Amino acid sequence: MIRTTCFLKIAFGLLLVLVARHPLLAQSEENALLQLLANNDHAKAKAVVDLIAQRQPGSPKALFFQALVEKNADSAIKLYNDILLLHKNSPYAPKALYKVAQYYFVKGFYFSARKNFLDLIGHYPNLAVRQDASYYAAKCLLMTGKADSARIELQTLLASEPSQDVRELVQDDLDELQEEQQKSARMAAQVVPVKAAPPKEQTAPPKNFTIQVGAFSNIENANSLKSALTKKGFAVEVVRVQVNRRYLYKVYVGRFARQAEAEQFAVAMESKFGLSYRIINLEE
Structure with missing residues (x-):
């Protein structure tokens, strides 16, 4: 030895x-x-x-x-x-920047990840992983609810004739976006019956149920999802909750008097936008 x-x-x-x-x-x-x-x-x-x-x-x-x-x-x-701070002109600097961007992406810090991917593309346009960085920069938009902007960047990347691996990733995302768009169009064409309002003399039951569509350790990600859903007409709130000595920022959609109402609304929302959900009883 x-x-x-x-x-x-x-x-x-x-x-x-x-x-x-x-x-x-x-x-x-x-x-x-x-x-x-x-x-x-x-x-x-x-x-x-x-x-x-x-x-x-x-x-x-x-x-x-x-x-x-x-x-x-x-x-x-x-x-x-340390490489980026002390040796920014080194040939290892762009590699280090790409590693940092990947780290933020995996952690779910999509704003920071996108910024680093874009910095990489802007400062090192001839880098071998430029196409990969462009894809993940667009993917960050997709992960934060900016589907239209993501679609534009993905289509631009596809038109640049990327490598086969990147092309397959881009095409899969574009196909998924197209499918979601078609689902939204079909749901919009459906007539939703309007329930009659209860008599004024009746007291409305408390609305203790809500739909949780996300939980983030970073408030920026929570607010980004809130903004995307608010633009689509949903009533959204971000609530800070302490879990095991750390804070999570949970994204809630709507308030409902009965669990069945929340479940019905959540199923329709999941079908239209592909959002995973949990029904939360705020009284528990």
Whole structure:
């Protein structure tokens, strides 16, 4: 084991010298590291990265490779942000920015994710992942209820003849948007019977039921969904609720006197807009 480790250090030390003299080899070095991670050989990958960090401490390359092998996502993002702050002109800066944008997207922080994807496209137009960044920037619009704007960006991206992988993702989203639009048109054509108003002398029952259509850790995402639904004519409110020592921002639609009324309205709304829901009794 000791001999193997020494041999690894010597071999990788020679590789570092070659990379320093020939920068184009850096990409193959990164690919080799990614292959180790793909093979779940994390120990060997970590040993390689530690050697890089020892020989080039604080360099953008060392920070980027350390982030790649870091198992804690928040710690990895800190390393990527260090690259953007301290080495913004490094060839590793756009890669770090893409990783940060992906992190925000997975976390559901779609406003921050979109901003970073757009920054990547604007500052690095020739980057290999430019088409992927354009797709996810449009996807952020879709995830925050801005379907019309998302459709325009997706159609523009499709017209630019993207790679097959991106084209398939874009086409799937456009097909889904088209299907939702057709469902909305069919529902709008249906005649909805209007219930007679109760006599004025009767006291209206309390409206203790509502429909929850979202719960976010970020109030911006909750307000974005509220804005999208309000524009469609729904009565929407955002309520802050403490759950396990943290706050969630829940999005409620409407108030109903009976659970059956809320369920009927929610089913129609789900069919029209594809929104998942829960019926909430506010008295409980």
